Amino acid sequence: MQTLQKQRLTGIGLALPVLIVLVVVFGIPLVQLFLTSLNAPMFSVSNYLRFLQDPANVRVVLQTVQISVIATAACLIVGYPTAYLIVAAPKRLRIVLIVLVMIPYLTSGLARTYAWIMILGDSGLINNLLLQFGIISSPLLLIYNRMALYVGMVHIMLPMMVLSLVSVMLGIDKSLMAAARSMGAPPFTAFCRVFFPLSIPGVRSATLLVFVICLGFYIIPASLGGLGDVMLSNFLASQVTTTFDLVSVATGSFVLLAIAIVVLSILGLDLSGTQGLAAQVPRRSRFARPSLIGWLTRSLTEFSTGFRAKRWTAHRYRPRGEGWLPEIGGKVLVLLVLTYLLAPSVVVIVMSFSSGSYIEFPPSGLSLRWYRSFFGNTAWYGAAWTSMEIGLAVALLSTIVGTLAAYGLSRTSPRLRSTLNVVILTPITIPVIVVGVACYFGLANLGLIGSRTGVILAQSIGAISYVVVIVSATLANFDRRLEQAAQSMRAGPLQTFARVTLPLIRPGIIGGAFLAFIHSFDEVVITSLVSGFSVTTLPLKMWENIRNAIDPTLAAVASLLTVLPMLWLIGMCVVWQRSESKAQFPIPSAAN
């Protein structure tokens, strides 16, 4: 009992750095904002009543939830099989596929939104092609509607879904599937009974992450959606721009936060849910928090049991008897998903070589002038360099403290874990503009407005959330008994962590660090507030460019961001391949 308590205390201790950063930079001002929305010190809910009395607000809240649910569902339906197929692929192909899924991430979100306009627009790629071949006589209305909104949103969120699922699925022991099949389970049954239940914690946290981020979208609805396709953040953003009425902005934001909390509790807040088999039994008996997904799986399982029993005799275990249909189907699916994910990046790269003075597709002529415009301007490459430095610092800081926190949280009691998870997820749950305002006050308190340290801290707030979610998901599949085994062999806690835990959760940590870096590298709203007009990052420069000019320098920058990391990765792969062919026996890898 004492050891358990001690373990929980260490758990909290490990989460402490995250909590300190969160509270100082963001927590205190956020609480102040909350008190303001409650009219402290008089305390009343009149602001909330007024918010809900406006029919437009109620409708937009419902619409925000609806859009987020549909976008998340679409990501899950497409993302799960994709992630599964990626994990099932041979190692080298798997790495290539993972890199391909990551590429859209590297192409700035702003540039990708432009690319969708170029693809779906009235005189865009698709309409031009169809008109040219005489299939249609007037442009199809592909853009400025709900469908275009979903296309854009899913495009932004799908890589996150796939990458989180991949990092979890890589942690699932493949031999369990083989074992199930050796006992006569057909592939699909083995998948349903063994693999799928093991992947549920990952599905849950990835879905949660995607849903919560969807709630805060506003650039995509404004540029791809129709007049009525707005989300709550669009309303808040326009209030911030014109009246900057802090109270109603705060009220709206806490409504959004409340929605996120409700959803988090329905899906089960416990990001690092089932730990080992022993922990699972007592959790089942807890009826306090029924989980929708758990209920669904259970009922489906029970329903199919009788059916399976009949089939058992007919289909004994036959290795490699998967049939051609699923295999072809899988390939087609992966191909379609990759086309969808990569098309905007390709469009951006092609646009960047345009010789025209505005963004157009296809370009009327080819030239390198927009690359010259980038490299000939200190403002551009200076901003790129600043962003790189800040991004690395953010990734480093948030990966370290985020991993510690996720590891610590996995050792605390489920209830405490749930609460702290909400706290840590707040920065990506509430509208980014409110995070920005809160950070502004927090950093002003520390005298850090307009400094790089300030920008790094403000960006780390959100980056930490990503790291914690992904590492927690990986930890959910981590067998705690391996640590106990190591410790029984007299390994110290630090040694156990470094030699056993760390290698096993490495995919999650790498995924988290990547997301943290990208978060920093694509962040506009918070940075523009806390930079105090003194620190110019690349996204700020790009945003400024997009607001004022429409020249393709933006496309050139986005292409460089896409292509350079790819070249680097290819280089790495070549080096890696050489060193691997020299090695006598396979290097033990956590990923397998």
Place this chain on the structure above:
Amino acid sequence: MTFQMNRRRFMQTTSSAIAAGALPTVSGRALAASSNELRVSVYGGQIGDAIVETLLKPFEAETGIKMIPITQDFTLAQLELMVKAKNVTVDVAGMEQTLTLTAKEKGLLEEIDYSLYKKEELDGFLDFAKDKYGAGQLIYSFNMIYNTKKYPAGKPRPANWAEFWDVEKFPGVRYLVAGLYGTEGPWEEALMADGVAPDKIYPMDIDRIFASLDKIKPHIRKWWSSGSEIQQLMQSGGGDVMESYDGRALAAIDAGAPLEINRNQAKMTWAHWVIPKGCPNSENAQKFIEFATRGDRQATFVKLYPEGPTNRNAFKHIPADLARKLPTYPEYMANSIPLNGGWYVEVGSDGRTNVERLIQRWNQWILQ
């Protein structure tokens, strides 16, 4: 209902209380304390380049004050945050008139010191350009734009907003400015389309605006919300008749787009040079604004970027063919309506400004 009456003031006190509570230790900006430099928000893109070339560089050459252009968006939120946090990192900025008035109401601006100005220049200022808290920067307008492929000169085309609303007589793809920010929106256009005389627009009847917008709603392909967006749309060639800023339309025409500006029933508005409250370099900031609003300076700026000067003396230095491109050309001015920023920031009996009311109505209307 006393609460409703006091809501506005209450909000202001609480939000400043937050700022004050968050700031017990810091005073003054750490990075740009009073110094021999001036940080000027110049918008960005082509207009930013023009301001740097024609105003910042010559002022630096004349005074030796180091001029630092800021090309990021400068929003009301940023102004309020930096003033309340007593951490003013922008010394001079350009601001649209409604925002200037809002900022003035919130006490976020320094007064302009008109004692520095020559009488001759001050006499040249248009009336609105001499605001106590902002000196006129430039004049721009919202115009109806034709795609000359669909509506070439000489053939019948919509001449005013009532005809723009007439989708039977003048079919085609239409773009109109969105009203999400309240300050800019198709409000005046909707009233004119509904038959309100251009000189009877203010005070605007909000119900009538939205009744008129109901009629055009299904026929608008895109409600745009930023200058780059409408410029992109105009250049892609998909639109037939649309609304745009004059500057963006001129830029698109310069880039070869087949467009023509209809100056009739244009909506004219302007921006001011302002100084944030608590600016540590206000003395130099005042000097710069005086410099930037001189007639000859405005003329050099207009030559690089065609927006209307606020100082009539500028026309002495502007060639006639360029003057014809500007929204301030007398013939155009006679058929334009000036946007009445005062009406927008007027506070009603419920404690809300007309901007806030328009935003609320817009939000309800788009979700219908």
